[in-house]
Amino acid sequence: MKFLRQIFESFRFAWQALHSNVLRTTLSLLGVTIGIFAIVAVFTAVDSLNKNIRDQIDSFGKGVLYVGKWPWLMGNNYPWWKYVNRPNMKYSEFKYLQENLENAKHVAIIDGRGSVTYSHGNNSIDARLTGCSFEYNKISEFSIQQGRYFVPVETESSSYSAIIGAKIAETIFPNGNAIGQTIKIKGIKFVVIGVLEKKGTDGITLGGSPDENAFIPYTTFANIFQKDQPEPDVAVKAYDWDVKQEALEGEIEGLMRSRRSLKPSQEDNFAVNRADGINQFFDGIFATLNMAGALIAGFSLLVGGFGIANIMFVSVKERTNIIGIQKSLGAKNYFILFQFLFEAVFLSLIGGLVGIFLVWLITIIPQDALTMILSYSNITKGLFISSIIGMLSGIIPALVAARLDPVIAIRSK
Incomplete structure (x- = not known):
């Protein structure tokens, strides 16, 4: 004391x-x-x-693997010459994985273009465009403020429907009321069925701001933009019990090697990427x-x-x-x-x-x-x-x- x-x-x-x-x-x-x-x-x-x-990174989807041509490797010594001659992913391979994967919760195919012109009347803006299949909204962060998401028939039948980002909507529809309006994407008419929730501007934006992005059905995107060199990725979401996605990754590799008839001595001619690599x-x-x-x-x-x-x-x-x-x-x-x-x-x-x-x-x-x-x-x-x-x-x-x-x-x- x-x-x-x-x-x-x-x-x-x-x-x-x-x-x-x-x-x-x-x-x-x-x-x-x-x-x-x-x-x-x-x-x-x-x-x-x-x-x-x-x-x-999480907005790309937690527990999601991306199957594509190019590995997501970081660093100065990227061996691009090993991957440049690999075959691109095909829509048929996406359907094959979708039908045969047992450890996958959702499967979607996506591809994009960095700068596409959107116009309505005298208003226009250059922004990113993404083509996606129906289940993409269950894989990636996808918040719609107005309107709705695609229905299966729209993504399967190559409909000319579009979901646009908030900045695109504000620029080409300054008076609002974008839903149901017709816009032109690369001179082709699309009907706006949804407007994404506004995210605002951040210091660093991976893959571009979602406010300056729009989505159309993948099959429509393929018909318009993929005639020269299609390079889509297949996004596959694992079940919650597959914490490290190891079971899903092994199954994807087995199915893809079988689909492309690779011999045991041959290297993979595809890449299975995960956000963990970017995080590291x-x-x-x-x-x-x-x-x-x-x-x-x-x-x-x-x-x-x-x-x-x-x-x-x-x-x-x-x-x-x-x-x-x-x-x-x-x-x-x-x-x-x-x-x-x-x-x-x-x-x-x-x-x-x-x-x-x-x-x-x-x-x-x-x-x-x-x-x-x-x-x-x-x-x-x-x-x-x-x-x-x-x-x-x-x-x-x-x-x-x-x-x-x-x-x-x-x-x-």
Whole structure:
């Protein structure tokens, strides 16, 4: 009980010392404030960017495998010459997989074009176009704000129906009422049956913004755009019990090798891709960004730590006489040590809190490029780092104060 009471007294002495020197306290915590602001801001920006990209990858469909010609490999040494002569996926192969896969929940075929002109009257816009089969909305994130999705007869009979993105609808139908209207895609008339929910603009958009994309039945797309070089992918969604999609991947490989009559000694002439590969690629990038940001911000923290240590040495010098009196009255070494250690930690924590508050102010400012989110994890990291900096900066001055000889200390002026 006595020990706890003495710790509380050390705590009170430390607070009084900080309160009695407000200007010095403010100046000494600036370095820590800048350092914690920098490091928490970097972590917050990287985490927000990471979440943005992960959400976009998830929008391609969780637990989905993509069968196509090209592997989704990342890096500078992409062996494209190995894959360029592979055969493209065919609609008949999609039907074959759809009819024979036992471990697949949904199967769809998709293909796209990067820039197609959409027009209605005098209004036009260039945007992406995707052709998809009926089950695509059960594989990928697909939110319709107005109208409806395709019905099976539309996707099988090559109907001229279209579901358009929000920005396309706003541009060519500025007065609204897009449903049921006729638009021209590459000069061919289509009827708008749906408008996608608006997603807005993000800093990085994989595969283009969904607001600038439209969907038509795959068979219609194939008749118009795939006469030269069709390169579709077949998207296959696994059942929930197949967590790593290993059963589905093995079945796809077996069926595709059988369909293409590949001998056991021959390599696959197709690729089974998954979003995990993209995630692993970005894992390395974000780990590097976090490390680089932490190193840069660490220099600011180092300067802030030296500033606190310097102020603590000054504080010990100013209060040497008081320390001597406290020791002569029976104060233990740990009582003196805790006074100065608590003071250093308080300084650092206050600076850290101010730095975190500045980051929070940035996150509440509306931003179109990238939505910043300050997580509890990054707040905890900032406070933990502040505490460590305070302890490291204050431990040596506190030890010096605790080891002072009471007689010599009392005589000092």
